[in-house]
Amino acid sequence: MDGGTLLHGLNLIYELATLALTTLGLAVVFGLLGVMNMAHGEFVMLGAYSVVAVQQWGLPTLVAFPLAIVVCSALGWVVERWLIRPLYARPFDTLLATWALAMLMRKVVEAIWGKGFRNVEDALTVAMPIGNTAYPAYRLGLIALAVVLIGALFLWYRRTNTGLRVRAMVGNPTLAQALGIDTRKLASRTFIVGVVLAGVSGVMLAPLIRIEPNIGVDYLLDAFFVLVVGGLGTLAGLAGGVGIIGGAQALVSSMAGQTNGYATVLIISILFLWLRPDGIFSRR
Amino acid sequence: MASSLVADRAAAAGERRLRGRSLWPAAALAAALIALPILGNDFLAYQVALFLVYGIATQGVALCWGRLGFLPLGHGLFFGLGAYLAGDVLKASAEQPAWLLGLLPAVLLPALLAWVVARLLFARSLRSGPYFSLITLAMTMLGFLAAQQWSGLTGGFNGMGNIPEPSGLERFTTLYWLIAAVAVGTTALLGTLIRRPIGTLWSAIAQNEDRMQLFGYATDKLKADAYGLSALLAALAGALFAAHQGIVTPQAMSFVLSTEFVIWAAVGGKASPLGALLGAVLVGYASSELRDHFASWEIFIGLLFIAVVRFLPEGLAGLSARRSRGQAVPASNALVEATTAPPARAPKQVPGLEFNDVRCTRGGVRILGGLSFSLQGPGIRAVIGPNGAGKTSAFNVMTGRLPATGGRIRLADQDITGWPAWRVARLGVGRKMQVPSVFPELTVRQNLSVAVWAGRLHGLAALQRAPHGWQTSLRGEMMEWFPELSQSLDSPAGQLSQGHRQALEFAMTVLPEPHLLLLDEPCAGLSPAETHRMIDVIQRAVQRLGAGALLIEHDLAAVAALRGDVYVFHQGHLLAQGPLQNLQSDPAVREVYAGARK
Numbered sequence: 001m002d003g004g005t006l007l008h009g010l011n012l013i014y015e016l017a018t019l020a021l022t023t024l025g026l027a028v029v030f031g032l033l034g035v036m037n038m039a040h041g042e043f044v045m046l047g048a049y050s051v052v053a054v055q056q057w058g059l060p061t062l063v064a065f066p067l068a069i070v071v072c073s074a075l076g077w078v079v080e081r082w083l084i085r086p087l088y089a090r091p092f093d094t095l096l097a098t099w100a101l102a103m104l105m106r107k108v109v110e111a112i113w114g115k116g117f118r119n120v121e122d123a124l125t126v127a128m129p130i131g132n133t134a135y136p137a138y139r140l141g142l143i144a145l146a147v148v149l150i151g152a153l154f155l156w157y158r159r160t161n162t163g164l165r166v167r168a169m170v171g172n173p174t175l176a177q178a179l180g181i182d183t184r185k186l187a188s189r190t191f192i193v194g195v196v197l198a199g200v201s202g203v204m205l206a207p208l209i210r211i212e213p214n215i216g217v218d219y220l221l222d223a224f225f226v227l228v229v230g231g232l233g234t235l236a237g238l239a240g241g242v243g244i245i246g247g248a249q250a251l252v253s254s255m256a257g258q259t260n261g262y263a264t265v266l267i268i269s270i271l272f273l274w275l276r277p278d279g280i281f282s283r284r
Numbered sequence: 285m286a287s288s289l290v291a292d293r294a295a296a297a298g299e300r301r302l303r304g305r306s307l308w309p310a311a312a313l314a315a316a317l318i319a320l321p322i323l324g325n326d327f328l329a330y331q332v333a334l335f336l337v338y339g340i341a342t343q344g345v346a347l348c349w350g351r352l353g354f355l356p357l358g359h360g361l362f363f364g365l366g367a368y369l370a371g372d373v374l375k376a377s378a379e380q381p382a383w384l385l386g387l388l389p390a391v392l393l394p395a396l397l398a399w400v401v402a403r404l405l406f407a408r409s410l411r412s413g414p415y416f417s418l419i420t421l422a423m424t425m426l427g428f429l430a431a432q433q434w435s436g437l438t439g440g441f442n443g444m445g446n447i448p449e450p451s452g453l454e455r456f457t458t459l460y461w462l463i464a465a466v467a468v469g470t471t472a473l474l475g476t477l478i479r480r481p482i483g484t485l486w487s488a489i490a491q492n493e494d495r496m497q498l499f500g501y502a503t504d505k506l507k508a509d510a511y512g513l514s515a516l517l518a519a520l521a522g523a524l525f526a527a528h529q530g531i532v533t534p535q536a537m538s539f540v541l542s543t544e545f546v547i548w549a550a551v552g553g554k555a556s557p558l559g560a561l562l563g564a565v566l567v568g569y570a571s572s573e574l575r576d577h578f579a580s581w582e583i584f585i586g587l588l589f590i591a592v593v594r595f596l597p598e599g600l601a602g603l604s605a606r607r608s609r610g611q612a613v614p615a616s617n618a619l620v621e622a623t624t625a626p627p628a629r630a631p632k633q634v635p636g637l638e639f640n641d642v643r644c645t646r647g648g649v650r651i652l653g654g655l656s657f658s659l660q661g662p663g664i665r666a667v668i669g670p671n672g673a674g675k676t677s678a679f680n681v682m683t684g685r686l687p688a689t690g691g692r693i694r695l696a697d698q699d700i701t702g703w704p705a706w707r708v709a710r711l712g713v714g715r716k717m718q719v720p721s722v723f724p725e726l727t728v729r730q731n732l733s734v735a736v737w738a739g740r741l742h743g744l745a746a747l748q749r750a751p752h753g754w755q756t757s758l759r760g761e762m763m764e765w766f767p768e769l770s771q772s773l774d775s776p777a778g779q780l781s782q783g784h785r786q787a788l789e790f791a792m793t794v795l796p797e798p799h800l801l802l803l804d805e806p807c808a809g810l811s812p813a814e815t816h817r818m819i820d821v822i823q824r825a826v827q828r829l830g831a832g833a834l835l836i837e838h839d840l841a842a843v844a845a846l847r848g849d850v851y852v853f854h855q856g857h858l859l860a861q862g863p864l865q866n867l868q869s870d871p872a873v874r875e876v877y878a879g880a881r882k
Contacts, residue, residue, distance in 0.1 A: 036414055083590065083594065086594065087593075087594070090597075091413060091414055092349070092355050092414070092417075093593055093597065095355075095414060095417070096546065096550060096589075096593045097590060097593045097594060099543065099546075100547075100586055100589035100590040100593060101586075101590065103582070103585070103586040103589065104583060104586035104587065104590065107580075107582040107583045107586055108583060110582075111579060111580065111583065217539075221425075224418065225422075228415075228418070259429055259432070259433055262429060263426060263429050263430075266422045266423075266425055266426045266429075267426070269418075269422050270419055270422050270423065270426075273415050273418055273419045273422070274404070274405060274408060274419060275408070277409065277411075277415050
């Protein structure tokens, strides 16, 4: 394999990995709880800004991980408890309430750090030699983290007791309650897991992107489209969705420019929403 | 005679009051908009006009969301299309005034696009849930990309500029009056439509779309029509925007603007045309004024929006309505003069029904395993069988709720396998659900009207007031048989007790005068006395209509009282058929009921 092909391949894997990473949180919140969390992208944004904060305070960049986890889980708990829990039965209203929350988060961050772009210092700029080419180590680390997180999430969902209880709650909440599962607490924790995943992905992405308060919307929409195309609640669906959306975007963008790449994603999503609303793997 | 005259006069007076009530929001708005430039100044009016324009589009969003229960997240698309098209037309009209006629297609084309899209989407799936909203959102984003990309047509990022006003109007003075007049007009139009039969049908769809389908209403078409109308309002607003601003940029077609329409509708009141308009004017204008003075203004708007969604689902308009009346849906048909309804469209003879080896499997579970039976001619047949025998599923397969995986169903010499519920209903089939299914927030009177209109309300009649007063002789008899309904005509159906709801749903099922009735445990949850009366009423109604009926019932005493043939279902197929006495001695039936065979 020559260096150019390898580089293209690695770039594609890297793009799919970032897409998977930013989708994971929504896969939990929307896929399992059925909450269309319009503030998902803003939790990614919070993660990125925790890197900004940590570097402002002169702390080591790794501190951003615990900071993002603490901030996102605290906010997630409050939001689930006071905003989402009363609205579970009203899907449009959860959508709007989280949309309002997203606005609020954007504006608060804007009030603190301003509207402008921010860049954080890249910790691992070194390139790692692979075959007869070299690739940024940080990107490789991000790909590895995406794989690890997906694996961990899958094991948590399929193999642990909590995962079993979550599956029971998703399948039949009333019956799960009758069996003694505290679905309120469980839903709250599941929500927190989802938003913390979003925050962590934001921390990872921070050195690679231009950070500003409005970056959330793009992550939100891409994640929604992945979940719609792939279908909810399965790992294969997540992988399929990431492959189709990320692959189409990368392919068309490289051939016909970014705008057309994005237009392709939109058209694919519209067709899926219309013709196969349960995703590629649905049997119906 | 004299008393009925007095009653008529009272009704006529009430009707005048009612008509006044449907127009007072538009009248109050007109007064305020006339006062604005006089008390304020022309520049204030110019500024407010922009938000009146946004408010008209917001009314469109509120129509779909507050009345029909589906949320359009992408009305910016139609607003932007209207703006760009009108911009082109206005530019052309500067040289040749006849081009102004082009404003008509500029407003109609976006609405047509919306209507076609909604027809395609709703024909495929009736679900009004968030997926519809996401599609409209994605379409708007596509439109935004196109507006930026096709700069030859739209001027790209910099926008289409130098758009003149319509000839004879001046942007900073007289154009205000056109915009104000349109805003008053749309408010009056929507206020009127809501109180006409079409408005009742819209609310009924939002509350219980399945029930509407079982009455034979093509709800996918009704929803697409409403979506087209709401897009028409957005495109009209877009055209006014082009004239008012003189420039149209891709922002007019953006996701951000689309969500602002939603926010304004939520804050102002999604069920109220005036509320939605004022939501846009007050929140939008205040934001544009205060955004620069207070750094935390946007945070305040965010908090306000959260508070409204969480605590005030009907917005600020809901707050005032709650204080004045205590119920959101107007009892619009209470005082319209009674007239005889036109004859029902349902066929006048019993449609022959034939199940031929119908199979249905869902998720590995066999629900129907080759069900065959037929029914010809009038009279009641009971359907019995243990739980899980496939009784309700047989009804569901027939009315499009469950897909048949094999076999054919024929009705009135047509193959109806896989038809949607509304088409089956139009062949003269009425269905009563096991759990009584009514429109909980409509009054009992409105519930009955929706049933009477089924198959009778054609075309423009849905826009006229008269159908609110339609009476049929069967409706009169139902009121005699179920006096409890005639006593609670003006209370919401959701407040009725289980027994009264059973009565209401049965009455609604027979009012379209179907000739094949599918009655799913109509006596469930009734006391023995009520059961007795219900069976009696069913027999009378079926006889009165000359209809055939299939009645699922567990109570064998009630079945015996019916004296018709009985079908015994077991594990998804027909086990036996005949008079009850014969079946009671049938060893196969005895085994099933004694539990000897599973």
